[in-house]
Amino acid sequence: MSDGSTPLTRRSVEPVVFRVLTLAFTIFIVAYVLIPIVVTLVMSFNEAAQIRFPIKVWSLGWYGDFIASPQWTDALKNSFIIAVGTAVISTTAGILAAWAFERYDFAFKNVLYILIMMPLFMPGVVLGLGVAIAFGGLEIGGVSIYGSRGLVMVAHSLWAMPLVFMLMEATFRTIDNRVVEAANDLGAPPVRTFFEVVIPMVSTGVISSVLFAFVISLNEFVMALFLTDRDTQTLPVLMWLSLRSAGTPRLAVASVILALTVFACLSLIMLWYIRQLRKVSR
Amino acid sequence: MTIAALDLQNVRRTYGRVVAVDNVSLTVAKGEFVTLLGPSGSGKTSTLRLVGGFDQLNGGSIRINGERIDHLPAYQRDTATIFQSGALFPHKTVAENVAFGLRMRKVDASETADRVKQYLGIVRLSGFADRFPAQLSGGQKQRVALARSLAVRPAILLFDEPLSALDLSLRLQLRAEIKNLHDQLQFSAIYVTHDQGEAMAMSSRVAVMRNGAIEQIDTPENIFHQPINEFVYTFIGESCCLAVRLGPQPTDGAGGRIDLSLQGDHAPGDARLYIRPSRLRFGPDAADLPNRLKARVEFVEFLGDMNRYHLRAAGLELFADHAGAAVHRAGDVVDVGWQSQDMRVFR
Numbered sequence: 238m239s240d241g242s243t244p245l246t247r248r249s250v251e252p253v254v255f256r257v258l259t260l261a262f263t264i265f266i267v268a269y270v271l272i273p274i275v276v277t278l279v280m281s282f283n284e285a286a287q288i289r290f291p292i293k294v295w296s297l298g299w300y301g302d303f304i305a306s307p308q309w310t311d312a313l314k315n316s317f318i319i320a321v322g323t324a325v326i327s328t329t330a331g332i333l334a335a336w337a338f339e340r341y342d343f344a345f346k347n348v349l350y351i352l353i354m355m356p357l358f359m360p361g362v363v364l365g366l367g368v369a370i371a372f373g374g375l376e377i378g379g380v381s382i383y384g385s386r387g388l389v390m391v392a393h394s395l396w397a398m399p400l401v402f403m404l405m406e407a408t409f410r411t412i413d414n415r416v417v418e419a420a421n422d423l424g425a426p427p428v429r430t431f432f433e434v435v436i437p438m439v440s441t442g443v444i445s446s447v448l449f450a451f452v453i454s455l456n457e458f459v460m461a462l463f464l465t466d467r468d469t470q471t472l473p474v475l476m477w478l479s480l481r482s483a484g485t486p487r488l489a490v491a492s493v494i495l496a497l498t499v500f501a502c503l504s505l506i507m508l509w510y511i512r513q514l515r516k517v518s519r
Numbered sequence: 520m521t522i523a524a525l526d527l528q529n530v531r532r533t534y535g536r537v538v539a540v541d542n543v544s545l546t547v548a549k550g551e552f553v554t555l556l557g558p559s560g561s562g563k564t565s566t567l568r569l570v571g572g573f574d575q576l577n578g579g580s581i582r583i584n585g586e587r588i589d590h591l592p593a594y595q596r597d598t599a600t601i602f603q604s605g606a607l608f609p610h611k612t613v614a615e616n617v618a619f620g621l622r623m624r625k626v627d628a629s630e631t632a633d634r635v636k637q638y639l640g641i642v643r644l645s646g647f648a649d650r651f652p653a654q655l656s657g658g659q660k661q662r663v664a665l666a667r668s669l670a671v672r673p674a675i676l677l678f679d680e681p682l683s684a685l686d687l688s689l690r691l692q693l694r695a696e697i698k699n700l701h702d703q704l705q706f707s708a709i710y711v712t713h714d715q716g717e718a719m720a721m722s723s724r725v726a727v728m729r730n731g732a733i734e735q736i737d738t739p740e741n742i743f744h745q746p747i748n749e750f751v752y753t754f755i756g757e758s759c760c761l762a763v764r765l766g767p768q769p770t771d772g773a774g775g776r777i778d779l780s781l782q783g784d785h786a787p788g789d790a791r792l793y794i795r796p797s798r799l800r801f802g803p804d805a806a807d808l809p810n811r812l813k814a815r816v817e818f819v820e821f822l823g824d825m826n827r828y829h830l831r832a833a834g835l836e837l838f839a840d841h842a843g844a845a846v847h848r849a850g851d852v853v854d855v856g857w858q859s860q861d862m863r864v865f866r
Contacts, residue, residue: 413604413606415602415603415604415606416606416607416608416609418571418573418593418600418602418606419600419602419606419607419608419664419667420608420619421572421573421592421593421594422571422572422573422593422594422598422599422600423594423599423619423620423623423667423668423671424594424595424620424623424624424671425594425619425623426592426594427594429623430594434608437608437610438608438609438610440610
């Protein structure tokens with residue numbers, strides 16, 4: 238007999254109702270997140286001309302159609318170029334700003350902080366329209382910047398840069414200031430110290446910033462709708478326009494491509510993070 | 520006259536109304552090992568940071584090898600700091616850490632490789648060149664930090680409590696190693712610590728600091744035997760303080776009668792008598808001594824190779840160390856005696 242000698246584990250103390258609720262909640266979240274993606278994925282293999290169940294014939298036909306269509310591949314190309322540009326702009330600006338806020342004191346620091354963070358809380362419609370009205374009429378070297386990819390990159394950076402800034406500010410706060418001082422002490426000027434000592438210490442944050450900014454730009458729709466023209470429209474914009482004309486499984490194909498790219502980015506962040514953890518703890 | 524490795528004249532640093540470093544003047548000769556010793560907040564680390572260039576002074580001057588450097592940023596000063604945490608570059612190997620300062624000073628590659636090898640040998644880490652800091656123990660990290668600073672052969676080495684994060688046995692071991700290295704290499708150094716044992720064991724001279732100012736600077740022997748004031752006396756080594764009122768009938772200051780006899784003339788009035796606990800004698804040993812006090816044993820602490828007796832005489836509390844077996848027990852009234860040269864009187 239083991240009366241009273243059973244160890245009190247957390248599991249045995251927790252009321253059953255908690256466990257049931259936890260399970261139910263988990264199932265709900267997983268289903269809620271996964272079902273739309275899975276349905277889209279399945280639909281992309283439908284040979285029919287309409288997005289409709291049931292699927293009678295399975296095929297990769299719409300994938301071939303997507304790749305063969307210059308309109309769709311161009312949109313995909315635009316999305317990638319704009320996302321890469323956004324990642325470069327917002328990572329550079331965000332990291333430098335975060336370092337400045339972490340290390341130096343300067344005038345109007347609080348005001349600048351609010352200015353940097355504000356766009357993050359602005360509706361995309363407001364930002365898109367604002368940028369279009371404010372800068373749409375500008376010309377550089379006789380070429381109107383309205384509709385250019387550059388303008389979209391800058392607009393997307395309004396969202397991506399504050400996120401990078403927040404992420405990097407938190408990351409910079411974790412580094413041991415003595416290590417930075419040690420680099421100075423051994424003869425490294427500030428810029429050299431930043432690139433040779435500080436950046437390697439925050440590489441996980443930098444990689445995450447680049448990929449987050451990339452994903453934000455790739456996913457963004459409203460600002461791109463306001464700021465692109467026929468030649469520069471991104472994949473989400475084209476998808477929305479084509480949904481209005483014809484809901485073919487080509488849309489599902491485009492969704493799958495977008496979703497897979499985002500998953501790939503998230504996986505990269507995870508892999509890098511694990512790599513860094515291994516490096517520190519080995 | 521030879522030029523000092525480091526020369527501080529009236530160095531001052533204030534933060535608002537707080538004076539962190541109060542007109543400190545200090546000279547470190549070439550090859551000298553000077554310790555700044557003091558409690559936390561005494562300004563010793565602030566002084567070190569001013570020398571290293573991590574903070575700006577408000578007044579005074581700092582010279583290294585005769586040249587004024589207090590306007591230069593840290594990376595242009597010929598100093599090298601060993602930090603408490605080691606502060607190694609986590610993503611660089613041990614060899615890369617040691618080579619860093621040499622690369623910044625544009626020492627050529629073959630010379631750099633030689634020096635990395637040489638100094639890793641000196642700190643006995645030759646086989647660790649390709650390890651990363653995360654793979655090292657605390658003591659090994661501190662040795663790498665030492666090699667990294669020594670390798671650039673700075674005009675002066677700055678130690679910022681480098682051993683305080685280590686456990687006791689490691690601390691004693693590294694303390695001896697640093698002393699050996701100093702004997703071998705004859706580098707000039709400032710060593711900041713709050714551990715008086717470290718200060719006494721390693722230093723050519725010790726500067727005892729309080730409230731941002733140097734109270735006394737002298738050799739460890741002189742600091743110990745001829746402390747300039749009560750603060751220095753109490754900060755160096757253990758001591759018992761007897762706050763008494765002297766006169767025909769000495770009391771404990773609050774009026775309690777004590778049976779105290781002192782050699783020589785002592786002006787009546789309040790005084791604080793200090794005696795090192797290791798110099799107190801008891802019972803028969805105390806009988807012939809010129810200074811005596813009757814006290815009751817409160818309790819006895821066993822400290823391994825000696826016993827520490829906690830004693831009380833009226834309102835006075837003192838303790839005395841005695842080697843050998845416990846000869847008295849709690850409740851015993853004993854005679855405690857000491858030589859006049861073992862007592863310091865402050866009023």
